[in-house]
Amino acid sequence: MAAKGRILIEEDRCKGCGLCIEPCPVDILALDESRTNKKGYTPLYVTDPEQCIACSFCAMMCPDNVITVERFKKA
Numbered sequence: 905m906a907a908k909g910r911i912l913i914e915e916d917r918c919k920g921c922g923l924c925i926e927p928c929p930v931d932i933l934a935l936d937e938s939r940t941n942k943k944g945y946t947p948l949y950v951t952d953p954e955q956c957i958a959c960s961f962c963a964m965m966c967p968d969n970v971i972t973v974e975r976f977k978k979a
Protein backbone atom coordinates (compact mmCIF):
# COMPACT_ATOMS: atom_id res chain seq x y z
CA MET A 905 0.00 0.00 0.00
CA ALA A 906 1.40 3.39 -0.96
CA ALA A 907 1.69 6.00 1.75
CA LYS A 908 -1.15 8.50 1.94
CA GLY A 909 0.83 10.89 4.02
CA ARG A 910 3.78 11.32 6.25
CA ILE A 911 4.45 12.72 9.65
CA LEU A 912 7.07 15.24 10.63
CA ILE A 913 8.46 14.86 14.12
CA GLU A 914 10.04 17.79 15.93
CA GLU A 915 12.32 15.34 17.53
CA ASP A 916 14.03 17.60 20.04
CA ARG A 917 10.66 18.56 21.54
CA CYS A 918 9.58 14.92 22.03
CA LYS A 919 9.57 13.74 25.64
CA GLY A 920 9.37 10.05 24.80
CA CYS A 921 6.07 9.50 26.60
CA GLY A 922 4.82 7.08 23.94
CA LEU A 923 1.20 8.29 24.04
CA CYS A 924 1.11 8.58 20.26
CA ILE A 925 2.25 5.01 19.59
CA GLU A 926 -0.77 2.91 20.55
CA PRO A 927 -3.38 4.87 18.53
CA CYS A 928 -1.58 4.33 15.20
CA PRO A 929 -3.80 1.92 13.22
CA VAL A 930 -0.93 0.68 11.09
CA ASP A 931 1.50 0.28 14.00
CA ILE A 932 4.45 2.18 12.55
CA LEU A 933 5.47 4.28 15.55
CA ALA A 934 8.10 3.44 18.12
CA LEU A 935 10.61 5.06 20.42
CA ASP A 936 14.19 4.88 19.19
CA GLU A 937 15.92 3.27 22.13
CA SER A 938 19.30 3.64 20.44
CA ARG A 939 19.56 7.40 20.97
CA THR A 940 18.38 10.42 22.92
CA ASN A 941 17.34 13.89 21.81
CA LYS A 942 18.59 17.24 23.09
CA LYS A 943 16.36 16.98 26.14
CA GLY A 944 17.73 13.55 26.95
CA TYR A 945 14.57 11.64 26.01
CA THR A 946 14.17 8.65 23.74
CA PRO A 947 12.55 10.17 20.64
CA LEU A 948 9.71 8.93 18.50
CA TYR A 949 10.47 7.57 15.04
CA VAL A 950 8.52 6.02 12.17
CA THR A 951 9.38 2.37 11.55
CA ASP A 952 7.76 2.14 8.10
CA PRO A 953 6.84 5.51 6.56
CA GLU A 954 5.32 3.82 3.49
CA GLN A 955 2.41 2.60 5.57
CA CYS A 956 1.21 5.96 6.91
CA ILE A 957 -2.45 6.61 6.09
CA ALA A 958 -2.41 10.22 7.36
CA CYS A 959 -5.15 9.57 9.91
CA SER A 960 -3.64 12.11 12.36
CA PHE A 961 -4.42 9.98 15.44
CA CYS A 962 -0.80 10.27 16.57
CA ALA A 963 -0.79 14.06 16.26
CA MET A 964 -4.07 14.32 18.17
CA MET A 965 -2.65 12.31 21.05
CA CYS A 966 0.62 14.18 21.46
CA PRO A 967 0.34 16.57 24.42
CA ASP A 968 3.14 18.76 23.08
CA ASN A 969 2.18 19.05 19.39
CA VAL A 970 5.42 17.45 18.32
CA ILE A 971 3.87 15.73 15.29
CA THR A 972 2.67 17.38 12.08
CA VAL A 973 0.79 15.28 9.52
CA GLU A 974 1.13 15.93 5.81
CA ARG A 975 -1.51 14.45 3.58
CA PHE A 976 -0.50 13.72 -0.02
CA LYS A 977 -2.74 15.09 -2.72
CA LYS A 978 -4.32 12.50 -4.99
CA ALA A 979 -2.49 12.19 -8.30
Ligand code: SF4
Pocket residue numbers: 911927928929930931932933955956957958959960961962963973
Ligand atom coordinates in the same frame (compact mmCIF):
# COMPACT_ATOMS: atom_id res chain seq x y z
S1 SF4 B 1 -0.91 9.72 10.82
FE1 SF4 B 1 -2.00 7.82 11.44
S2 SF4 B 1 -1.03 6.20 10.21
FE2 SF4 B 1 0.35 7.97 10.12
S3 SF4 B 1 1.82 7.60 11.79
FE3 SF4 B 1 0.14 8.89 12.64
S4 SF4 B 1 -1.32 7.44 13.56
FE4 SF4 B 1 0.04 6.27 12.19
Ligand code: SF4
Pocket residue numbers: 917918919920921922923924925948965966967968969970971
Ligand atom coordinates in the same frame (compact mmCIF):
# COMPACT_ATOMS: atom_id res chain seq x y z
S1 SF4 C 1 3.14 11.74 22.26
FE1 SF4 C 1 4.47 13.43 21.54
S2 SF4 C 1 5.97 13.68 23.19
FE2 SF4 C 1 4.98 11.66 23.49
S3 SF4 C 1 6.33 10.18 22.37
FE3 SF4 C 1 4.72 10.85 20.94
S4 SF4 C 1 5.67 12.60 19.81
FE4 SF4 C 1 6.88 12.26 21.68
